[in-house]
Amino acid sequence: MMTSCSSLRVVRHAPLIVQSTYCAPATSYSYDITYLPLTNIDSLLQRNPQIKNILNDHDIQMANAMGILPFTQQLLSLQKDSSIQRTFQVEHTVTIIQNRLLVASAEIEGIAAELDCEGERADQLANYLDGINRKRNTVLTGASVILGAAVTVAAVAVSNDDTQDAVSLSGGPAAAALGALLLDTSGKEIQMDFSRNILGDIWFQPLHSEIYSPFTWYVLNEKSFSNSHTISLVQSIKKRWIAFELINKVSDKTVALYFKQGGLYNADRLHTRASMLNQVQSTIRSIHQDMQSLIMAVDKFSVKK
Template sequence: MKTNCALLLSTTVLISLSQLLSSCTISKQSARFKLIMNDDYCVSNITSNFNEIMPQTYNADSVYAKDTLLNKTLSRNEFLVANATGAVPLIRRLIANSKKDSAVSKLTNLELRQQLQEKTIRIKSILDELSAEINCEAGRTKRAADFLGGFSAKRNNQLTIGTIFAGSVTTAAPLVIKNTKAQNATVVTGAIAAAYLGVKLLQSGHSKVQFTYERNLLSDIWVSPKQATQYPAFIWFLLTRPELNMGDNRLSIQQNIKKRWANIELNGADNNTLNLIFKNGGSYSQDDLNTRIILLNQLEASVRLLNSAVESYLSSIQKKFTSQD
């Protein structure tokens, strides 16, 4: 009877402890995860529906080759940027007006240059807003990764403590319990509990969180659609012209980013991983979240470089007409 009581007591205590350690915080943590991850606070107004600024033409090469007025004034890259940002009509008027030498034409020239300056500032602010959204989404993803990492670490600590406790009970049983059968029962129970907790500890690295987003700025970069589904048309034009990639003119900025991802971060990734990262999200592991952070950081850096290049080309165009005063 005493043996059975000791067995029952030790089994109940150890197994209850293991269950408590492995599950006591899961429901609370899951609720907090859901609250944080469902709050997609990073979405901006710079979407594919944005039409305040539109490319003048998508047949830019042909237009530049045939238009002697433009190709004698602008370099190829200057024209591509002007075309993408809808600045070509304004530049045509500046070119035509610069040939006149009256007081009225000088005043008109000043007004046109002011309009070009305002357009340059507006374009920069749009690209800044896009960069800020990507940065925000990277930060949001990092919050999820850190939270999941902290949850896993806390759970590992609890399981480790439980394993140590179970092992300690098993070791101390012969010293505390004099009855041989009770000793054996306690040792066996402790061993079972320690093994159970050990298995749980090995499985603890597989924690995941449901992580979704209203729009995915990574998707167009990977899928390479002719018409962007996530970006304004003028930004997609800039991202997909090889001439505007300062690092390698054989590839566009979009193609270069995708090539890096395919060769390094996503080398060997299966379809499930690709669908997770480039569609609407889903059940993310900490490793998947960290991969998403890396991709977002690379995309943000490329958008910032593009922003600097666009500003430089538009400023160069302005100087052509400023020097004529």
């Protein structure tokens, strides 16, 4: 996993400049190639069909995601062993599997923590901008009321009809200008530049991810882990983003803003980014549910001496 930074700069003459790297991991992660998922498990299952006697199809996919499918094969081989070393070998193999389960759980929590951090930061910045915009609108509303009252009083105070009309007309452009400012809902913006965009891989769906671990990325891209079994979890997330977050409006600028190098974010865009981050986080945390069945199967096997 690559470390990187993102920089933030409030624009439109705002007084605050923010730079933050605390959401990115503090160190790079190196994954043991021994436990990489197999790209094709059919040949292994053909050689060892008895694996399906201890694991269902879902557990087999999860075991492959964590790179422990070959170790389940070892457990099956040990069933045929009647030597006194069998108990030790079973315990050793089960320990390896249990350690992999712990590592997989840590990988889930690690990426979920980064997503949570990024989501909280986006919401915090959005709330900051919302506060600035509320104060701005309050000031403009007050100014509009004062201006309207002043024009009315001045017009009443002048007895000449032509002069009254002139006073009223002169107040019109100023009131219109204040009204236009109130209608401008864009408000303040923050410049966010990403050299590591945690949403990018979800959108572009590369074969290998430099942000998500091989285990997590396999689960997100394997269709059997989705409820429908027809599209992957990553594809499902992207479809929801397009429909509900981007309202089916996806331009090059939008893609660059949310999934590439970033750009200018107003409060609404920050809230949208936070929602996207939270959706990915929820999906990744749900992998724990997928692991539960495999953990129970391993526990049952571990007591068979």
